[in-house]
Amino acid sequence: xxxxxxxxxxxxxxxxxxxxxxxxxxxxxxxxxxxxxxxxxxxxxxxxxxxxxxxxxxxxxxxxxxxxxxxxxxxxxxxxxxxxxxxxxxxxxxxxxxxxxxxxxxxxxxxxxxxxxxxxxxxxxxxx
Numbered sequence: 537x538x539x540x541x542x543x544x545x546x547x548x549x550x551x552x553x554x555x556x557x558x559x560x561x562x563x564x565x566x567x568x569x570x571x572x573x574x575x576x577x578x579x580x581x582x583x584x585x586x587x588x589x590x591x592x593x594x595x596x597x598x599x600x601x602x603x604x605x606x607x608x609x610x611x612x613x614x615x616x617x618x619x620x621x622x623x624x625x626x627x628x629x630x631x632x633x634x635x636x637x638x639x640x641x642x643x644x645x646x647x648x649x650x651x652x653x654x655x656x657x658x659x660x661x662x663x664x
C-alpha cells in the first residue's frame with residue numbers, strides 16, 4: 537500500500553507542476569508563436585485556450601491513480617526520483633535534459649516550453 541501512495545504522490549506532483557506551469561504562462565505559449573505575433577490579442581487568446589485545455593488535462597490526470605494509465609516499468613522508474621524533483625519536472629521542464637539532469641547552460645531557453653510542445657515530438661532534423 538505504501539508503494540501505491542508513493543507512486544500516486546509523485547505522479548500528482550508532476551501533474552500539479554505541469555498545471556502550475558500552465559497557469560504561470562497562461563497568456564503565452566510557444567506553439568502559438570507561429571500563428572500569431574507574441575503580445576497580440578490573438579496570441580493571448582489562442583495561448584489561453586491551449587493552456588486551459590492542458591491545465592484541465594493535468595488536473596484530471598493528477599486525480600487519477602498512475603497505475604491506471606502507466607506501465608509497471610514507468611512506475612518503477614518514478615521511484616528513484618524524489619517528489620520535489622517530479623514537481624520540478626512538471627513546473628520547469630526546460631531546466632532538465634531528457635535524462636532528468638539539470639542543464640548547466642540555460643542560455644536561450646524558452647521558459648514557456650514543456651515536453652508536450654510540438655517541437656518536443658520532432659526529430660532534431662525536423663526541428664531545424
